[in-house]
Amino acid sequence: MIGAFPAPASPSVELSTRLKGEPLSKKRAALGAGALSALLAGGIALAPMASAEAQDSAYAIAADGIVSIPKTPLVTGSGDESLVAADLPPGADPAIHAGVFNAEVSQGYAKASTAEARIGLPGAPVIEAELIVAECDDLQGSTSLANLRIGKQEIKLDQIPENQAVVPEPLQGIASITLNKQVEKDGALTVTALSVDVLKSTQTLDISSATCTKKEGGPTEPSEPTEPSKPTEPSKPTEPSKPGDDGGDDDGDLPGDKPDEDGNAPVPTPQPGHLDVTG
Amino acid sequence: MPRECAVGGSGRRDGFRSARRRFAAAAVAALALLLPACGGGDEGGTANPDAAAGQEQNGNLPEATTYAKLVNAPKDPAPQEATEGEVLHPKRELVVHDAVDGEPIAKLPVKQISSPTWVPVIARDGDWAQILLPTRPNGATGWINTAGDVVESANNDYLVHVDLANYSLEILKGGERVGEWTIGIGKPEHPTPKGRAFIIASIKETVNDYSPIVLPLSSHSDSHETFGGGPGTVGIHTWPDNSFVGKANSDGCIRVTKDALDQLVKLPLGTIVNIA
Numbered sequence: 334m335i336g337a338f339p340a341p342a343s344p345s346v347e348l349s350t351r352l353k354g355e356p357l358s359k360k361r362a363a364l365g366a367g368a369l370s371a372l373l374a375g376g377i378a379l380a381p382m383a384s385a386e387a388q389d390s391a392y393a394i395a396a397d398g399i400v401s402i403p404k405t406p407l408v409t410g411s412g413d414e415s416l417v418a419a420d421l422p423p424g425a426d427p428a429i430h431a432g433v434f435n436a437e438v439s440q441g442y443a444k445a446s447t448a449e450a451r452i453g454l455p456g457a458p459v460i461e462a463e464l465i466v467a468e469c470d471d472l473q474g475s476t477s478l479a480n481l482r483i484g485k486q487e488i489k490l491d492q493i494p495e496n497q498a499v500v501p502e503p504l505q506g507i508a509s510i511t512l513n514k515q516v517e518k519d520g521a522l523t524v525t526a527l528s529v530d531v532l533k534s535t536q537t538l539d540i541s542s543a544t545c546t547k548k549e550g551g552p553t554e555p556s557e558p559t560e561p562s563k564p565t566e567p568s569k570p571t572e573p574s575k576p577g578d579d580g581g582d583d584d585g586d587l588p589g590d591k592p593d594e595d596g597n598a599p600v601p602t603p604q605p606g607h608l609d610v611t612g
Numbered sequence: 613m614p615r616e617c618a619v620g621g622s623g624r625r626d627g628f629r630s631a632r633r634r635f636a637a638a639a640v641a642a643l644a645l646l647l648p649a650c651g652g653g654d655e656g657g658t659a660n661p662d663a664a665a666g667q668e669q670n671g672n673l674p675e676a677t678t679y680a681k682l683v684n685a686p687k688d689p690a691p692q693e694a695t696e697g698e699v700l701h702p703k704r705e706l707v708v709h710d711a712v713d714g715e716p717i718a719k720l721p722v723k724q725i726s727s728p729t730w731v732p733v734i735a736r737d738g739d740w741a742q743i744l745l746p747t748r749p750n751g752a753t754g755w756i757n758t759a760g761d762v763v764e765s766a767n768n769d770y771l772v773h774v775d776l777a778n779y780s781l782e783i784l785k786g787g788e789r790v791g792e793w794t795i796g797i798g799k800p801e802h803p804t805p806k807g808r809a810f811i812i813a814s815i816k817e818t819v820n821d822y823s824p825i826v827l828p829l830s831s832h833s834d835s836h837e838t839f840g841g842g843p844g845t846v847g848i849h850t851w852p853d854n855s856f857v858g859k860a861n862s863d864g865c866i867r868v869t870k871d872a873l874d875q876l877v878k879l880p881l882g883t884i885v886n887i888a
Contacts, residue, residue, distance in 0.1 A: 413819065439818050589881070590701050590728035592766030598699050598880030599766070603816040603825045604726035608678070609840025610826055610847030611802065611833045611864035 387521030391443040391467075391543040393434030394421070398536030399455055400428045406436050413437040413607060428453055429538075439605060441548030444468045445526070445541040454538055457508040457531050458484035462540075467513075467526035469545035474524030476513035476541075483510065507532060521546045662707040662757045676708055676718040676745045676754065678725070678812060678828060678845045684717050685745060685752035686710055688734065691807040692888060694771060698733040699882035700741060700756070701764040708754035712740045717754055718747070725828065727813035730882035732768070734808075744884075746812040746830040748843070750805050772811075772876070772885040774866060776804060779858045781868060783875055791875055796856030796867035802835045804846060804864050809885045811848070814877060823849035825877050829885055833864040848876055848885070 389411070392404035402421055406414035416434040420427035432449030446466040453459045463480040474495075481488040483499065499510040514525040526541035588602040674680045685708075701722075708718040722729055724746055735742035739759040745752040758765070769786045776797050783790040798804040809831035817826050826849045833844040848866045856867040866887075868876065 411818075437818075587723065587726075587728040590722075591764050596765075596767050598730065598768040598770075598882060600878050601727060601814040601881045603814040603877065605818050606726035606813070606815040607817060607819040608725055608813075608815055608826065608828050608845060608847070609820070609842030610828055610845045610849065611798070611836055611839045611842075612822075612862050 387519040387544075387546050389438045389440060389443050389469075389521075389545050391436040391438050391445040391469075392539075393436055393445050393447045393542075394429065394431070394538075394540055395542070396429075396454075396536070396538040398531070398534075398538075400536065400538070402429070404542075406434055408436040408438045408443075411439045428455075436543075438543075441471050441545055442469065442605060443543035443545045445543045447526075447541050450540060452529075452538065452540070454529060454531060454536055457510075457529055457536075457538075460510070460527070460529070460540075462527075465526045465541045467524040467541040467543040469522055469524045469543040471548040472517075472522045472545060474513070474515045474522050474543070474545075476524060476526040478512065478526065662709075662762070673707065673716055673719045674747075676720045676747050678746050678830070678832070679843050680718065681748035682718055682745065682752050682754070683749070684710055684715075685747065685749070685754055686742075688744065688751035688753050688808055690734070691751050692886065693808070694886075695732050695734050695884055696736075697768050698736075698741075699730045699766050699768045699880065700733060700743065700758065701728055701730050701766070702756070703762055703764060706756050706762060708743075708745065708756055710754065712737050712755055714755060718745070720745075720754075720756060724881075725813040725815055727815070727881055729812075730766075730880065732810050732882045732884055744808065744810055744830055746810075748832050750809070750831045750834070751807050766880070768880045768883055770879045770883045772879065772883060774804075774885060774887040776806070776887065779860075781866065781872060783879065791872070793869055793872035794858050795869075795872070796851070796858070796862055797860050798833070798862050798864040799860050802833060802863045803860075804862070804866060804887060805831045805834055806887050807831060809846065809887060811879060811881055811883045811885060814881065822851055823873070825849070825873065827876060829866075831887070836863060839863060849873065 388409055390407065390409040392407040393416070394402055395404040396402040400421075406416050408414050414436050417432070419429075419431050419434060421429040430451045431447050433447070435446045435448075437444050444466065446464060447462070448464050450465060451459065451461045459482075461480075461482040462478055464478065465481075466477045468475050468477075476493050478488075478493065488499075493513040495513055495515045497512040499512060508529065508531045511528040511530070512526065514528045516523045521544050523542060523544040525539045527539070529536075529538040531537070587604070589599040591599065593599055674682065676682065702720050703722070705722060706720045707716045708720050709715060710717050720729065720731070720743075731743040731745070733741045733743055734753065739757055740755050741758050742753055742755050745754050756763075771784045773782045773784065774780070774795070775782075779794050779797060780792055781795045782792040809829040811827050812830050813828050815826045815828065817823060820826070826847050828845045828847045831846045833839060833846060836844040838844055844864070846864050846866070848868060850870050850873045851867045854869065856862065857869065
């Protein structure tokens with residue numbers, strides 16, 4: 334039986350500043366996993382929020398119940414934290430393993446990602462995913478999931494509607510999983526990419542959760558409520574896409590991912606992020 | 613709505629222990645999940661097999677980003693030459709090969725840092741395109757199969773020339789000079805690497821404050837294996853004062869005046885920066 338995991342005597346946790354928003358490097362993650370089997374201290378990156386006022390925040394994982402994990406790594410207000418290769422609870426039979434947890438927050442923006450995750454909660458099917466991302470930008474939320482498996486079934490996702498319930502039939506009334514859970518409260522939106530509820534909240538688990546408020550000042554980002562109409566096809570002939578393929582792409586409809594109407598490369602839109610270049 | 617339509621990929625990792633699912637064990641096998649199917653449908657259906665980058669055999673390929681090093685990547689055959697101007701954005705993760713129909717060496721993700729991936733094409737062979745990669749080593753290239761609707765292709769008339777000896781940076785459009793500026797470059801012990809690089813992203817910096825926008829290039833410092841917390845990526849950015857102008861005192865980056873940066877940030881991602 335899993336207990337609330339104890340704070341290890343000497344946590345070996347790599348907290349590193351990573352570039353923001355970058356899909357996690359498999360190489361890095363693999364290196365991290367090989368080099369460290371990081372333990373998690375209950376207190377890591379914890380900045381308990383006393384204020385009821387809505388704040389931008391993000392965390393990669395939190396659980397309550399038989400398995401209890403504080404929000405980790407939790408970033409509130411602004412900042413960027415990563416945790417590489419974590420087993421929770423630490424020990425021979427972790428309920429949760431992840432290659433990298435990442436949380437980043439700035440005013441009006443929050444993003445949480447979990448890479449190479451494997452979650453085996455008591456009473457729930459094993460959940461595995463290469464990447465679980467929740468992003469919240471100026472009260473707009475979104476979730477992306479790559480290579481999600483629940484139990485033995487691979488879940489193929491295109492667009493994930495808000496609050497997409499996944500109820501494994503044999504587990505009805507026992508466990509439910511919500512994808513892209515979106516909750517508005519006190520002027521803030523919370524997007525939780527994957528939320529598991531076992532036995533009416535006896536055990537809950539949230540993976541990749543981002544809370545954002547409205548962006549202050551400055552021009553608001555152009556919102557993209559709908560798929561922009563497709564521009565003229567590139568000059569190069571391409572084969573027709575297969576029926577059922579929406580022809581969309583996987584990048585979350587980033588600005589500047591299509592040529593302009595003349596087929597010219599678009600002027601880029603600088604994206605919030607961070608990379609330490611060589612000065 | 614952002615999404616990553618993942619196909620295949622076991623997701624299994626070494627070191628994973630047996631699942632704790634005693635309660636659910638019997639049920640798991642019979643899971644029926646109420647979810648819409650992936651737009652791409654079943655495996656093998658797409659016109660381009662490389663669009664299904666999550667196939668088993670590709671599950672462990674490194675991602676072609678500024679963090680990766682691809683020792684088996686073919687070298688840029690003509691690191692000082694101009695390109696035809698084609699740039700590509702992968703609409704979904706694509707497999708990068710070492711030759712036309714060659715061995716997979718990496719996956720090309722749809723994003724670099726927080727920007728959409730755009731890579732310059734340096735050669736074409738039918739549907740196959742040889743592209744510059746944002747990875748180490750400098751001059752790394754790879755081939756992607758563009759058959760099917762897997763890429764956005766665009767034309768890019770811009771080119772940047774950096775002349776290290778003259779501390780100059782010049783922007784050209786269609787061969788015509790847009791502007792030229794005096795710049796700062798890497799100090800002798802940490803020189804700015806030469807060769808044909810490209811702009812991989814446009815970052816509105818949220819941590820460092822020396823430059824409001826940083827344009828990381830595909831190239832990396834040969835002397836800094838890492839720098840700060842980053843992988844030694846060479847970048848173009850400005851600096852709080854003009855002490856750098858005409859000097860070799862950076863750690864490899866190209867420092868430009870605010871005036872130059874204002875122009876450089878308008879250049880498409882994938883724009884070649886020819887450093888000589």
